[in-house]
Amino acid sequence: MSSISNTIAAIKPLDPALHESAQARLDILTKPQGSLGRLEEFARRIVAITGNTMPEIPRKAVFTFAGDHGVAEEGVSLFPKEVTPQMVLNFLRGGAGINVLARQAGADVVVVDIGVDYDFGGVDGLRHMKVIRGTRNMRKGPAMTREEAEKCVEAGIALANEYADKGYGLFGTGEMGIANTTPSAAIAAVLTGRSVADVTGRGTGIGDEAFNSKIGVIVDAIRINQPDPSDAMDVLSKIGGAEIAGIAGLCLGAAARRVPVVIDGFISTAGALIACEMAPLTAEYLFAAHRSVEIGHGAMLDRMGLRHILNLDLRLGEGTGAAIAMMIIESGIRIYREMATFADAGVSTAE
Amino acid sequence: MSSISNTIAAIKPLDPALHESAQARLDILTKPQGSLGRLEEFARRIVAITGNTMPEIPRKAVFTFAGDHGVAEEGVSLFPKEVTPQMVLNFLRGGAGINVLARQAGADVVVVDIGVDYDFGGVDGLRHMKVIRGTRNMRKGPAMTREEAEKCVEAGIALANEYADKGYGLFGTGEMGIANTTPSAAIAAVLTGRSVADVTGRGTGIGDEAFNSKIGVIVDAIRINQPDPSDAMDVLSKIGGAEIAGIAGLCLGAAARRVPVVIDGFISTAGALIACEMAPLTAEYLFAAHRSVEIGHGAMLDRMGLRHILNLDLRLGEGTGAAIAMMIIESGIRIYREMATFADAGVSTAE
Numbered sequence: 001m002s003s004i005s006n007t008i009a010a011i012k013p014l015d016p017a018l019h020e021s022a023q024a025r026l027d028i029l030t031k032p033q034g035s036l037g038r039l040e041e042f043a044r045r046i047v048a049i050t051g052n053t054m055p056e057i058p059r060k061a062v063f064t065f066a067g068d069h070g071v072a073e074e075g076v077s078l079f080p081k082e083v084t085p086q087m088v089l090n091f092l093r094g095g096a097g098i099n100v101l102a103r104q105a106g107a108d109v110v111v112v113d114i115g116v117d118y119d120f121g122g123v124d125g126l127r128h129m130k131v132i133r134g135t136r137n138m139r140k141g142p143a144m145t146r147e148e149a150e151k152c153v154e155a156g157i158a159l160a161n162e163y164a165d166k167g168y169g170l171f172g173t174g175e176m177g178i179a180n181t182t183p184s185a186a187i188a189a190v191l192t193g194r195s196v197a198d199v200t201g202r203g204t205g206i207g208d209e210a211f212n213s214k215i216g217v218i219v220d221a222i223r224i225n226q227p228d229p230s231d232a233m234d235v236l237s238k239i240g241g242a243e244i245a246g247i248a249g250l251c252l253g254a255a256a257r258r259v260p261v262v263i264d265g266f267i268s269t270a271g272a273l274i275a276c277e278m279a280p281l282t283a284e285y286l287f288a289a290h291r292s293v294e295i296g297h298g299a300m301l302d303r304m305g306l307r308h309i310l311n312l313d314l315r316l317g318e319g320t321g322a323a324i325a326m327m328i329i330e331s332g333i334r335i336y337r338e339m340a341t342f343a344d345a346g347v348s349t350a351e
Numbered sequence: 352m353s354s355i356s357n358t359i360a361a362i363k364p365l366d367p368a369l370h371e372s373a374q375a376r377l378d379i380l381t382k383p384q385g386s387l388g389r390l391e392e393f394a395r396r397i398v399a400i401t402g403n404t405m406p407e408i409p410r411k412a413v414f415t416f417a418g419d420h421g422v423a424e425e426g427v428s429l430f431p432k433e434v435t436p437q438m439v440l441n442f443l444r445g446g447a448g449i450n451v452l453a454r455q456a457g458a459d460v461v462v463v464d465i466g467v468d469y470d471f472g473g474v475d476g477l478r479h480m481k482v483i484r485g486t487r488n489m490r491k492g493p494a495m496t497r498e499e500a501e502k503c504v505e506a507g508i509a510l511a512n513e514y515a516d517k518g519y520g521l522f523g524t525g526e527m528g529i530a531n532t533t534p535s536a537a538i539a540a541v542l543t544g545r546s547v548a549d550v551t552g553r554g555t556g557i558g559d560e561a562f563n564s565k566i567g568v569i570v571d572a573i574r575i576n577q578p579d580p581s582d583a584m585d586v587l588s589k590i591g592g593a594e595i596a597g598i599a600g601l602c603l604g605a606a607a608r609r610v611p612v613v614i615d616g617f618i619s620t621a622g623a624l625i626a627c628e629m630a631p632l633t634a635e636y637l638f639a640a641h642r643s644v645e646i647g648h649g650a651m652l653d654r655m656g657l658r659h660i661l662n663l664d665l666r667l668g669e670g671t672g673a674a675i676a677m678m679i680i681e682s683g684i685r686i687y688r689e690m691a692t693f694a695d696a697g698v699s700t701a702e
Contacts, residue, residue, distance in 0.1 A: 083699050086697060086699060089696075097380075097382055097686060205385070312390060316387055334454075334455055338446075346437060
């Protein structure tokens with residue numbers, strides 16, 4: 001078996017008894033039962049995912065996968081394609097949004113070149129896992145071969161295993177790739193069954209003309225490539241991207257290793273959805289950081305049965321929403337670990 | 352003039368030029384314009400509130416005001432009244448939800464006895480500012496005299512001034528007081544004009560019978576006391592509480608000193624609303640941490656023109672939601688301070 005099929009086979013359903021034992025502890029802490037709402041949900045899920053009834057404050061890493069997109073030549077983004085490598089270098093210098101927010105959250109940022117159309121040489125700090133120098137223009141044919149897409153997924157799995165081995169206990173996903181809301185919207189349309197217009201947004205902030213053109217590009221790409229919705233790898237290779245595939249692999253690998261993953265916004269969610277279509281149990285290991293401004297985001301979250309944590313009108317990507325949500329998930333873990341019980345604190349319980 | 356009227360007179364409108372200069376900086380940072388959504392809003396507001404065009408990461412304090420309520424004898428809460436002082440002692444030992452979340456946020460917790468029906472002696476760590484030993488039962492007459500309510504507001508103002516003088520730059524509000532969703536719902540009804548049933552929730556989690564009884568108690572309290580909606584101090588004294596008054600004072604004092612305040616849930620918002628009715632400009636200095644499970648919360652936020660930051664199904668109070676929201680407001684400040692500009696990072700701008 002390939003590393004992908006091995007990984008999928010290793011993903012197990014969560015044990016409901018772990019949810020129950022976690023709630024039993026939450027219910028003896030000095031607060032009305034259930035009064036910490038979703039913080040309690042996060043604590044229960046962390047216990048069930050990790051199998052640890054007293055989970056540690058986790059070591060955290062945000063994986064920011066970078067890739068380019070041939071479809072950028074169709075004018076679907078406000079920014080030129082050279083911004084992808086420029087932003088990768090900005091990540092490595094610590095000056096981007098994800099660096100700022102990950103520092104606050106106490107998370108490492110792992111910057112991964114999985115498909116950038118640029119030669120970084122041996123630049124320090126970058127994970128050199130380039131599979132392709134950008135996808136091909138999906139309006140003219142498949143973005144990737146199936147083999148290329150599989151290699152990108154395998155790279156994500158390898159990172160998940162590496163960081164699980166290092167003792168990291170909470171992963172976040174992120175990405176950088178000029179034009180990558182375009183393949184993400186295409187994936188959303190094909191896998192949720194919604195119309196392209198229902199799941200396509202303005203990305204970096206394009207005007208009306210470019211927006212209408214973007215919808216046309218996505219419609220064309222789906223018509224020309226005929227991705228098979230029952231075969232997620234077919235969808236990923238024909239209308240996806242390298243960074244989306246890396247995220248899919250990270251989610252699969254993390255689920256197999258029982259490491260929870262906080263998925264960021266629209267593009268990250270497209271990657272997570274690919275993973276969930278390959279292995280539906282993956283969704284049990286995912287947290288949806290936020291609800292993006294991109295209109296197709298909610299449809300993908302619904303398809304996976306995930307409820308977003310934050311709604312901050314974000315549309316930057318990189319993993320920025322994931323970094324913030326990590327802090328809130330950690331709030332749930334801290335509540336679970338650190339609060340006094342009614343008995344210890346000498347507080348009377350409900351009558 | 353009293354300290355209250357002096358404080359109100361010192362509250363000035365924000366300067367729109369500060370919002371604009373903050374946005375101008377945000378727009379040269381390496382991200383699509385506006386793509387960090389509400390984080391950008393938080394940064395702009397912090398600049399405008401503080402008047403500092405490069406605001407520091409603020410020292411933070413959550414003020415948890417504790418008070419008892421005579422109306423508890425009407426059976427409106429799931430918990431007995433002695434839980435108020437028991438929880439105060441839990442706060443002082445660091446075992447409550449607010450302690451856990453404030454530690455994570457890097458905020459101090461200032462526990463204030465403003466109206467608990469218990470003699471704490473000289474216990475260390477507690478701010479001894481007791482004005483009353485609990486309110487009187489508002490179903491039988493005014494909860495407080497006007498003078499008592501004013502003293503509680505003045506205590507909040509004094510704390511705001513003290514902590515502004517000490518260099519704290521971000522306040523959070525919190526409270527503890529068995530039965531205090533009852534006066535808060537009464538305030539919500541009177542000041543928003545909604546029906547009692549529209550703004551009354553289940554507090555700590557009471558059943559149907561107690562819930563219906565709670566609505567009746569609030570209806571009675573309003574009918575018997577006839578609070579004047581155009582006179583917030585009248586409303587506060589007749590159907591409010593000491594901790595609610597302290598929060599109102601803290602908001603007024605903070606606004607006068609240009610310190611932003613993160614208001615927590617339903618009870619804190621009742622206090623903030625009292626402040627805004629006394630001095631409408633106060634709202635410009637407030638952040639609404641979250642949308643509580645309590646159904647009357649949204650109506651009060653709407654009345655103040657505030658949009659909540661988080662929606663985590665919280666209903667604990669103490670300042671717990673405020674502590675979490677402080678982290679996210681700080682995210683906005685960090686973005687503003689720490690991100691690289693397009694020029695510094697050598698990243699191409701939008702075409």
